[in-house]
Every structure is written in structure tokens, then in C-alpha cells.
Amino acid sequence: MVTFIADCMLGKLAKWLRILGFDVLYFSKIEDSELVRIAGRDGRVLLTRDTKLAGRARTVRTLLIESEKWEDQVRQVLDVFSLRDEAAPNSLCIACNLPLKSIPRERAMNLVVPFVLERGRAFALCPGCGRVFWKGTHFEDMEGRIESLLGRKNRKAGPG
Numbered sequence: 001m002v003t004f005i006a007d008c009m010l011g012k013l014a015k016w017l018r019i020l021g022f023d024v025l026y027f028s029k030i031e032d033s034e035l036v037r038i039a040g041r042d043g044r045v046l047l048t049r050d051t052k053l054a055g056r057a058r059t060v061r062t063l064l065i066e067s068e069k070w071e072d073q074v075r076q077v078l079d080v081f082s083l084r085d086e087a088a089p090n091s092l093c094i095a096c097n098l099p100l101k102s103i104p105r106e107r108a109m110n111l112v113v114p115f116v117l118e119r120g121r122a123f124a125l126c127p128g129c130g131r132v133f134w135k136g137t138h139f140e141d142m143e144g145r146i147e148s149l150l151g152r153k154n155r156k157a158g159p160g
């Protein structure tokens with residue numbers, strides 16, 4: 001599966017690609033040369049809004065992001081790499097970019113507040129930062145956005 005590294009201007013794009021389950025490295029501060037080096041080392045596609053950087057980064061695969069709107073940016077990446085069917089929403093930690101591990105409700109019990117435990121349908125733990133993620137009514141808003149980005153309905157993916 002294709003993996004990415006996003007430039008400093010693309011924080012929201014990086015976050016949403018992670019929400020959709022795609023491996024994206026993102027640093028809020030990083031030198032252009034370092035972005036290119038990591039992209040080359042890991043075989044990641046460099047996502048950038050910087051035409052100069054895109055021009056200079058000839059040794060790595062680069063996608064010049066066209067829109068200023070994050071929704072359109074996400075759609076551009078999904079379109080270019082035909083990723084709509086590869087998406088696995090809520091399978092990666094938004095903070096660490098690491099795969100989440102599904103955990104049973106009993107284990108989540110000690111890790112989340114009762115409100116969440118009551119409403120959560122499925123729980124997952126990040127092995128990096130220890131955060132617990134859950135699906136529930138609370139997040140229908142986000143799920144609606146995910147569906148709209150992917151242009152599909154009633155499909156389940158990710159933990160649970």
C-alpha cells in the first residue's frame with residue numbers, strides 16, 4: 001500500500017488521511033531536504049503544496065496538492081492513487097500514525113470514562129501513546145464526513 005509524507009502546510013490533510021487509515025508522516029517543523037530524504041528512505045510519496053519543493057524533489061515520487069481546502073486535498077490524494085477501496089477508517093492513531101489494536105470492552109473499562117464505555121461500540125488502543133479510540137454515537141459526525149470523503153455509504157472498516 002502506498003505511504004506518504006506531508007509537508008508542514010498539510011497538517012489537516014495528514015490528519016484526515018490517517019483517519020481514513022493511510023500511513024502519513026507529518027512534522028509541523030521540518031527542512032525540505034529532510035522531507036525528501038525520508039520520502040526516499042521509506043519509499044513514501046511526498047505530498048506538498050510547494051511548487052518549488054515539488055520541482056526540486058526529483059528523486060522521490062511527489063504529488064503537488066492543488067487545493068487549499070483540506071476536503072479537496074483528501075479527494076485529490078484518494079483519486080490519484082485510487083485509494084477509496086483501500087481506506088480503513090479508524091485503524092491508525094491520529095497522533096502517532098501507528099496501527100491501533102482492537103481491545104475488548106473489559107479492557108477499555110479501566111481506560112475510558114463511563115460515559116464513553118456506555119456509548120462506545122468498539123474500542124482500540126494505540127500502542128504508541130496509549131490513547132483509546134472508540135466508535136459510538138458521539139462520532140457519527142466524523143463518520144458522516146468519512147463517508148462523504150470516500151463517496152460511499154454503509155460500509156464498515158477498521159476495528160470493530
Ligand SMILES: [Zn+2]
Pocket residue numbers: 093094095096097098126127128129130131
Ligand atoms: Zn498514538
